[in-house]
Structures are given as C-alpha cells and as structure tokens.
Amino acid sequence: EAGVAQSPRYKIIEKRQSVAFWCNPISGHATLYWYQQILGQGPKLLIQFQNNGVVDDSQLPKDRFSAERLKGVDSTLKIQPAKLEDSAVYLCASSLVTSGSLNEQFFGPGTRLTVL
Amino acid sequence: AQSVAQPEDQVNVAEGNPLTVKCTYSVSGNPYLFWYVQYPNRGLQFLLKYITGDNLVKGSYGFEAEFNKSQTSFHLKKPSALVSDSALYFCAVRVLTDSWGKLQFGAGTQVVVTP
Numbered sequence: 687e688a689g690v691a692q693s694p695r696y697k698i699i700e701k702r703q704s705v706a707f708w709c710n711p712i713s714g715h716a717t718l719y720w721y722q723q724i725l726g727q728g729p730k731l732l733i734q735f736q737n738n739g740v741v742d743d744s745q746l747p748k749d750r751f752s753a754e755r756l757k758g759v760d761s762t763l764k765i766q767p768a769k770l771e772d773s774a775v776y777l778c779a780s781s782l783v784t785s786g787s788l789n790e791q792f793f794g795p796g797t798r799l800t801v802l
Numbered sequence: 803a804q805s806v807a808q809p810e811d812q813v814n815v816a817e818g819n820p821l822t823v824k825c826t827y828s829v830s831g832n833p834y835l836f837w838y839v840q841y842p843n844r845g846l847q848f849l850l851k852y853i854t855g856d857n858l859v860k861g862s863y864g865f866e867a868e869f870n871k872s873q874t875s876f877h878l879k880k881p882s883a884l885v886s887d888s889a890l891y892f893c894a895v896r897v898l899t900d901s902w903g904k905l906q907f908g909a910g911t912q913v914v915v916t917p
C-alpha cells in the first residue's frame with residue numbers, strides 16, 4: 687500500500703515570497719490533515735478536511751495560509767506571504783475516518799520549509 | 803483544556819536495557835491516547851493507542867504502553883531497547899471538542915539508545 691506522498695521535500699524561500707506544498711493521501715482515505723511542526727515542538731494541526739470540505743481550520747493563520755482539496759483527494763497548502771516564523775516542517779496525514787472515529791493517522795515524510 | 807505532557811526532552815538508555823518514555827495527560831471525559839514515533843527526515847509512524855479496555859496496550863516493534871487512570875499517565879515501554887529505536891517519540895490525545903476531534907501532541911521525547 688502506497689503511503690502519503692508529499693512534495694517538495696525541501697524548500698528555501700525569502701520572506702514575503704509565496705510557497706505551495708502538495709499532498710496525495712492514501713487511496714480511499716477520506717480525511718486529510720495538514721500539520722505544522724516547528725523545531726523542538728510537536729505537530730500542530732493547521733487544517734482538517736473531510737473529503738473536500740473543511741471541518742477544522744481553527745489554528746490556520748488565514749491571513750497568509752490557505753489550503754484546498756478540490757476533488758476530495760490531493761491537497762495543496764499555500765503560504766503567501768511567508769514570514770520567518772513559518773520555518774517548519776509541514777506534515778500531511780490521512781486517515782479512514784468518519785465523525786468521531788479514533789482511527790490512526792498516516793503521515794507523509796513532510797516538507798521542510800526554511801524562510802530566510 | 804485537554805493536553806499531554808512529556809516531561810523528558812531526552813532519554814538515554816543502553817541497548818538491551820528497558821526503555822520507558824513518560825507521558826501524562828489532562829482531559830475532561832474519557833481519554834483517547836496515542837503514541838507515534840518519528841525517525842529522522844521521515845513522517846510520524848503510529849505505534850499504539852488506548853481507547854478502552856485493558857490498561858496494557860501492545861503495539862508495533864515490541865512497544866507497549868500502560869494506561870494509569872489514577873496517575874493520568876500513559877507511559878511507553880519496551881523491555882529491551884535496540885539501537886534502531888533511537889528516534890523522536892510523541893504522545894498525543896484525541897481532543898473531542900466537536901464530533902470530529904483532533905490530535906493534540908506533546909513536545910516529544912528524543913530517545914538515544916547506545917550500543
């Protein structure tokens with residue numbers, strides 16, 4: 687079974703530039719998550735999709751971050767404009783889930799973003 | 803607020819010795835607890851979870867965790883550590899703020915197993 691795919695693996699940009707990350711979840715997984723993992727911290731949920739609908743984006747900085755999952759499969763996360771504090775690893779995860787499910791999440795390898 | 807705490811930034815253990823990684827939780831209602839491991843330059847991998855039932859939960863790679871309600875703890879254990887167990891370990895709790903829930907992760911514990 688193929689895992690969660692993410693690209694690019696690494697990205698270096700200057701502040702105020704824009705950047706986009708791509709995620710392809712495990713086939714058949716209805717729920718997709720984007721996390722931000724700052725060095726020395728645990729992952730923090732940015733946004734959660736159920737199929738192509740957003741169910742939780744309470745911790746997404748909406749003035750600069752956006753995400754979409756138009757066809758309920760692949761997803762993109764965008765930052766525009768980037769700030770120095772956005773330097774982190776961005777993890778995508780997916781799970782077989784319906785409301786209230788406690789299934790485990792499967793994570794991709796992440797995209798390491800460095801903002802200079 | 804629901805949260806987990808991992809009191810140790812790093813745990814050092816010699817290969818062959820028992821390994822314990824500590825986690826305590828604070829939740830209202832029933833706790834749903836998870837352990838994940840992260841190897842360098844890789845995503846998190848699921849190890850085990852506690853939902854209900856036996857307090858001793860067995861997981862992947864020989865790991866197990868003991869749920870202790872009175873001490874609000876969910877420590878991860880392995881009887882005999884391997885060098886390959888060196889990684890970053892995260893405890894997480896499912897936060898049921900609404901019908902969907904989300905994972906709240908601890909800060910992580912770096913495990914270093916020396917030959």
